[in-house]
Amino acid sequence: MTGHPALVFRANYFGDPAASLALAALLDDTFGIDVTILDRLGGPDPTGVPFAWFDASGTCIANISAFSMPLVINGNFTRAAGLQSGAVRPDFRGRGLFRSVMEAALDYCDSEGFEAVALLTDKPTLYERYGFRALAQHRFASPAPKGGRAGATRQLDMANDADVTLLRRLLSGRRPVSDRFAPLRQVEMFLFNAALMPDLRLDLMEEDGSVIAWQQGEDGTFELFDVAGAQIPALTDILASLRITPSKIRVHFAPDHLDWTGEAIADEGGMALMLRGAEGLLPQKPFALPPMAEF
Ligand SMILES: CC(C)(COP(=O)(O)OP(=O)(O)OC[C@H]1O[C@@H](n2cnc3c(N)ncnc32)[C@H](O)[C@@H]1OP(=O)(O)O)[C@@H](O)C(=O)NCCC(=O)NCCS
Incomplete structure (x- = not known):
């Protein structure tokens, strides 16, 4: 030194x-x-x-x-x-x-x-x-797929300590969101990033025990940032459960577990x-x- x-x-x-x-x-x-x-x-x-x-x-x-x-x-x-x-x-x-x-x-x-x-x-x-x-790196885009099964969801709140505790538990036992490249466990940065993103939505899909981290883009695009839980629901089930019908989808990780393929668009x-x-x-x-x- x-x-x-x-x-x-x-x-x-x-x-x-x-x-x-x-x-x-x-x-x-x-x-x-x-x-x-x-x-x-x-x-x-x-x-x-x-x-x-x-x-x-x-x-x-x-x-x-x-x-x-x-x-x-x-x-x-x-x-x-x-x-x-x-x-x-x-x-x-x-x-x-x-x-x-x-x-x-x-x-x-x-x-x-x-x-x-x-x-x-x-x-x-x-x-x-x-x-x-x-x-x-790439993002994955397409028009919104149709269909899917709507389940119960609950919006989580980063200001609520019980919701943060639930998130920590789900993040600790999560399935990696992609097999191509994904962290196995990264609890702290997820929570830190979530606390800094005012427009982020965190919705718990109650049957799957999965949290959907997403945001409505300015042009009405559904921006999917992460899915944290032991199970990763299909994209169509996520959209049906959130009860939204966006015009476009942009997924910010490789979607190999989402039962959906979008066009890979290189980051600039x-x-x-x-x-x-x-x-x-x-x-x-x-x-x-x-x-x-x-x-
Ligand atoms: C970037 C930063 C960490 C460099 O610190 P520093 O102590 O001045 O760097 P060093 O003097 O140890 O330089 C190490 C080498 O990096 C090079 N370097 C320094 N700043 C650089 C920069 N912005 N881009 C590319 N190379 C840089 C130096 O020329 C030096 O090269 P050498 O080993 O061939 O002589 C500092 O400028 C900083 O804190 N910037 C703001 C925060 C930041 O950008 N952090 C990193 C972002 S991930």
């Missing part, structure tokens, strides 16, 4: 509440995102391991955090890690601090035996030097999903990381 005068390197410091709050301040200052809302939702991801530089007053100057993110890729279980919360305070940029925390995080991922490391970024060139490659721009791992791990068919799993 290269030395940086007046700064102290710390790894795995989430047990220290003051240091965790200092990271929250760095993320709020850098991205305008308040990660402390996770405290109300059951706490941060317990698998998270941060790598950071602090100054003498305890201010977090630079950070990146690794967390366990088991994935299904091409139908196979993949022991993967995610990297998130990468930031350096403006006055300290350009001195190699980010490189040093990245190297520490990647050493950790390699020593823990993770087969793949994933991240999302608007600066892909920053990560190519560490062996990350951007993956093409936006955040890049990058993966570091063996070539054979690349998804073989069009896919997207579900928006509720973005990290």
